[in-house]
Amino acid sequence: MPLPMLPEPLDNKHSTDFVDHVMARIEKEQQKSRWYFVLRSILAITTLSLCILVLIYVVALGFFLYRVMGGWYIPMRGWRELLDFLIAAPWLIVFVAGVLSTIVLSRMRRYAIVFRFPVLFGLGLIVVGAAIGGYFTERGLTKIRLAHDTLPYEAKWIKPYTPARVHIGTVVRSGERFVEAETLEGEIWYAELVNESEQMPILLRGETVWVYGEKDKNYIRATYIRSIEDDIYWDGIHDKK
Amino acid sequence: MNNSEISDEALAQKAQKGDKEAFGVLVRRYQEALLRYARRFLRDIEKAHELVQEVFIKAWINIVSFDTNRKFSSWLYRIAHNVFIDSIRASRSEPLPLFDTDTFFPHPIAKDGADVVVRDKETKKMIESGLNSLNAKYREVLILYYLNELEYQEIADILRIPVATVGVRLRRARMALRDALPPDALAYAS
Numbered sequence: 001m002p003l004p005m006l007p008e009p010l011d012n013k014h015s016t017d018f019v020d021h022v023m024a025r026i027e028k029e030q031q032k033s034r035w036y037f038v039l040r041s042i043l044a045i046t047t048l049s050l051c052i053l054v055l056i057y058v059v060a061l062g063f064f065l066y067r068v069m070g071g072w073y074i075p076m077r078g079w080r081e082l083l084d085f086l087i088a089a090p091w092l093i094v095f096v097a098g099v100l101s102t103i104v105l106s107r108m109r110r111y112a113i114v115f116r117f118p119v120l121f122g123l124g125l126i127v128v129g130a131a132i133g134g135y136f137t138e139r140g141l142t143k144i145r146l147a148h149d150t151l152p153y154e155a156k157w158i159k160p161y162t163p164a165r166v167h168i169g170t171v172v173r174s175g176e177r178f179v180e181a182e183t184l185e186g187e188i189w190y191a192e193l194v195n196e197s198e199q200m201p202i203l204l205r206g207e208t209v210w211v212y213g214e215k216d217k218n219y220i221r222a223t224y225i226r227s228i229e230d231d232i233y234w235d236g237i238h239d240k241k
Numbered sequence: 242m243n244n245s246e247i248s249d250e251a252l253a254q255k256a257q258k259g260d261k262e263a264f265g266v267l268v269r270r271y272q273e274a275l276l277r278y279a280r281r282f283l284r285d286i287e288k289a290h291e292l293v294q295e296v297f298i299k300a301w302i303n304i305v306s307f308d309t310n311r312k313f314s315s316w317l318y319r320i321a322h323n324v325f326i327d328s329i330r331a332s333r334s335e336p337l338p339l340f341d342t343d344t345f346f347p348h349p350i351a352k353d354g355a356d357v358v359v360r361d362k363e364t365k366k367m368i369e370s371g372l373n374s375l376n377a378k379y380r381e382v383l384i385l386y387y388l389n390e391l392e393y394q395e396i397a398d399i400l401r402i403p404v405a406t407v408g409v410r411l412r413r414a415r416m417a418l419r420d421a422l423p424p425d426a427l428a429y430a431s
Contacts, residue, residue: 015269023265029298118403
């Protein structure tokens with residue numbers, strides 16, 4: 001029951017009335033037990049840990065898809081390359097990671113250590129942590145991919161955009177300035193390195209090659225050719241075929 | 242030792258064991274300060290009394306979660322802040338931003354010089370007369386600093402914002418107050 005209007009500052013009588021009111025209400029109220037708070041803390045820490053683990057997994061998935069689609073290897077030596085590099089990023093995953101980071105930050109700001117920093121610092125810390133964690137976790141994802149030929153959770157709704165100028169295949173034969181390769185789908189293409197400033201890598205048969213350039217039917221005018229010394233391709237997708 | 246001579250934290254420890262008398266002493270100690278905070282912040286005297294009662298009830302129910310190594314006043318003020326903000330939100334009496342841009346970016350420590358932080362009667366009077374024209378974010382920090390005489394660190398703990406942000410808000414609040422008050426009131430304060 002609310003008190004009648006009290007003067008300000010409270011005189012002795014009103015002060016006593018106020019305290020009496022509060023004490024009368026306290027008589028009817030039960031204190032929450034220590035267990036209630038212990039269980040609540042355990043639940044909060046578990047939820048937070050799960051959110052962080054999911055965040056790291058999502059970031060790792062992002063790194064993984066970026067590499068599988070070949071966008072990861074684009075050298076950023078011009079606007080066109082930079083644009084292709086950005087387009088190839090799995091933006092849906094970046095968005096999901098952003099939402100998760102915000103959730104983690106908002107949950108963590110209940111703890112004194114976090115709210116003493118500006119939000120931007122906290123978010124930066126989470127993003128850097130997730131990026132480092134994700135990068136190393138990606139190695140684990142790769143191993144799972146190699147062992148089972150699938151991701152632990154193969155998200156069919158994720159359709160990463162492979163840049164039109166990126167081509168990946170297994171070397172069939174190679175020469176001084178060209179390479180012939182076969183894709184996973186069985187298509188054979190021929191890439192000629194037209195960029196004079198680029199050095200042709202030494203390519204061996206069966207090796208995975210990454211080519212960047214305009215494709216016309218089965219011919220690619222390549223500006224960059226590189227061998228991919230990467231687990232994903234070496235013993236994975238292409239060799240399993 | 243008499244309860245009135247015991248520290249807040251020691252009384253809270255007693256209250257954690259169910260000692261209602263010890264809690265009563267805490268109610269007596271903080272009723273005036275919390276009522277002052279509520280009246281100025283909520284701008285509704287009747288509601289202020291009702292909500293301050295609510296604050297003490299909540300404090301009693303949750304007293305076990307209070308860490309006696311920390312300051313009791315900050316903990317109690319934090320509960321009060323939450324209750325008051327919830328009430329403003331529920332009544333939709335004034336807009337409260339979902340995100341506070343003040344806390345986003347790092348600020349240099351904006352602790353004012355001694356000449357500005359004078360919390361004398363005149364300054365308080367001037368602040369009280371202009372409080373109603375300020376929005377909740379700035380009104381609250383002025384009340385806590387000038388009228389309830391809390392320190393930057395304590396305000397930061399209560400509002401869960403970095404200490405530097407307290408300084409920034411205070412500075413902006415004073416600037417807003419300066420714009421809102423008539424020139425003769427300012428002359429009186431200075």
